Amino acid sequence: MSQDQEIYRRIADAGxxxxxxxxxxxxxxxxxxxxxxxxxxxxxxxxEGLVWEGQLGRDMETATGTQAARAIAQDLLGTLHAATGNLAKIRRIVKVLCLVNSTSAFTEHHLVANGCSELLEEIFGDAGKHARSAFGVAQLPTGTCVEVELVAELF
Incomplete structure (x- = not known):
């Protein structure tokens, strides 16, 4: 199986x-x-197509934030595909920045970010392992609970 077929098979297997x-x-x-x-x-x-609102440590648990970060990773995959036309053109995921809408007492930003990071590794294998920053902010656009940006290296 070619590299691009393998990547798209992993995506399909993940639903x-x-x-x-x-x-x-x-x-x-x-x-x-x-x-x-x-x-x-x-x-x-x-x-479900709507902004996933909430603040970690106030009205949202870490596990739910992790699910939100995984949902973002799925959208990031769609954008990577749109940008490249073929995900096999990605040499590696270089950097992920995860912003978590959280209270000042919340300290599990790294666990929330794992939702995104783990899916990227699941899809890209070793090429999905990346440098990462995760931190809390007082608010995010439209009240969303998590925002993620990404840098990838191309072949």
Missing amino acids: IVLRAPAKPAAAYVPFVETGKLLFLSGHIARR
Whole structure:
């Protein structure tokens, strides 16, 4: 099985349907390619097509935030596919930045971010392992619980 077939098989096995990038809500584009790097704008958590609102430590548990981050990873895959036309063109996921809408007492941002990171590794294997930052913020656009941006290296 070729590398691109393997990636898309893993996506299908995970029950993921690749969606087109969401229309930007402000003055930006979903992705920018420069050299061999592909920068994806922040993707917010959505559930059943609607903004997944909430604040970790107030009205949302860590496990739910982790699910939201995994849902974002699925949307990131759709944007990566739209940007490249074939996910096998991705050499590796370089960096993930995870912003968590949380109270000042919440300290499990890293566990929330795992929802995204683990899915990227599941789909891309070792090429999905990446550097990462995860931290809390007082609020995110439209009240979403999590936002993630990503940098990938292309072949």
